[in-house]
Amino acid sequence: VSIKEAVLNARKKMKNLFRNLIYIVIVLEAAGQNVSPDIIDKDQDDIVTQQKIKNYKENNDQCQVLSEEMKEMREFKDKTTEQLNNMEQSLQDLISRVLNPCTADPCGPNSECRNAGGVATCSCLHGGSPPHCIVNGNWAAWGTWGRCQSNCKKTRTRSCSDPAPANGGAGCSGPGTEDNGCHGGPCEDAQCLAPYSTISDAWRKAVYTPAGAEPCNYDYNEYCDRDMRDGWYRFVEPAGVSLPIKPPPLNPYNNYCTVCQAYGSAWIKERRQPAQGEGVIPITYCWALGTDTCYGETPGQAVQCDGFYLYHLTGYNHCNTAFCVLG
Numbered sequence: 001v002s003i004k005e006a007v008l009n010a011r012k013k014m015k016n017l018f019r020n021l022i023y024i025v026i027v028l029e030a031a032g033q034n035v036s037p038d039i040i041d042k043d044q045d046d047i048v049t050q051q052k053i054k055n056y057k058e059n060n061d062q063c064q065v066l067s068e069e070m071k072e073m074r075e076f077k078d079k080t081t082e083q084l085n086n087m088e089q090s091l092q093d094l095i096s097r098v099l100n101p102c103t104a105d106p107c108g109p110n111s112e113c114r115n116a117g118g119v120a121t122c123s124c125l126h127g128g129s130p131p132h133c134i135v136n137g138n139w140a141a142w143g144t145w146g147r148c149q150s151n152c153k154k155t156r157t158r159s160c161s162d163p164a165p166a167n168g169g170a171g172c173s174g175p176g177t178e179d180n181g182c183h184g185g186p187c188e189d190a191q192c193l194a195p196y197s198t199i200s201d202a203w204r205k206a207v208y209t210p211a212g213a214e215p216c217n218y219d220y221n222e223y224c225d226r227d228m229r230d231g232w233y234r235f236v237e238p239a240g241v242s243l244p245i246k247p248p249p250l251n252p253y254n255n256y257c258t259v260c261q262a263y264g265s266a267w268i269k270e271r272r273q274p275a276q277g278e279g280v281i282p283i284t285y286c287w288a289l290g291t292d293t294c295y296g297e298t299p300g301q302a303v304q305c306d307g308f309y310l311y312h313l314t315g316y317n318h319c320n321t322a323f324c325v326l327g
Helices: 003-032 046-059 068-099
Strands: 111-116 119-124 153-157 177-181 197-199 231-235 264-268 281-289 292-304 309-313
Touching (some): 264 292
Parallel strands (some): 197 231
Antiparallel strands (some): 111 119, 231 309, 264 281, 281 292, 292 309
């Protein structure tokens, strides 16, 4: 027996089983509703039988209430009907797959299969003859970036393999490699590798609000950078990690803690940080005091290292000024 015949026979048996189950449930349901079995004819269509039951109910003013057993039987009927419908649909899908000659994908890649009366007919999407259809290449996803090299560049690659060209198909257009600027490793600026000092004072944390830092624990002698030694410094938490690049809000309240726990603070006049790979750049520190955002200026330098900034700092000749830092 062929697969096709076996599937069709199974389908026929399922239909007979389904018909018999429906008949049994209708008889039991009718009995529970005081419907005479003689109005049910097994040979008649289910729809006709249901109509007879409906007419009988309309003419009967004293229909009995279904017992709990018949309610369970109704639920069983509904559940069984749903399961049989699902089985019927699954069987239909199985028949379609078994009888469809294109299910096994006989035409090969980059082709289209059509079911022509049970026979597979193949055609190529971009030229050629099945199963040797023309396949045009397409780029796969970019790979990960490589390590930063001494020329301050890192590279990533991609391959023309999604799919790869075949049977005379076109290759991928565009570059297979890509470079990008980087910083760190052998490209690290020499200044980043030289000794520097670290500053982590929590009182330096900058708060940019018109009223200044709150609460204000201003100490004229303690929070002061007038005597700071010239040199390279790195700011770390809890102080922060970078100097501000914009002036603080005006302080009409004359709050001693204008930005952090100091009356005056510095910000970078050029309004930018050094870029990665840019090396050491000259900058100017503007010192904000009260309502004057640039009361005085001092020269400085900055460089971006691998994940942090270094600043060349010099103390300002006022004992109520300090370098406040952003997180």
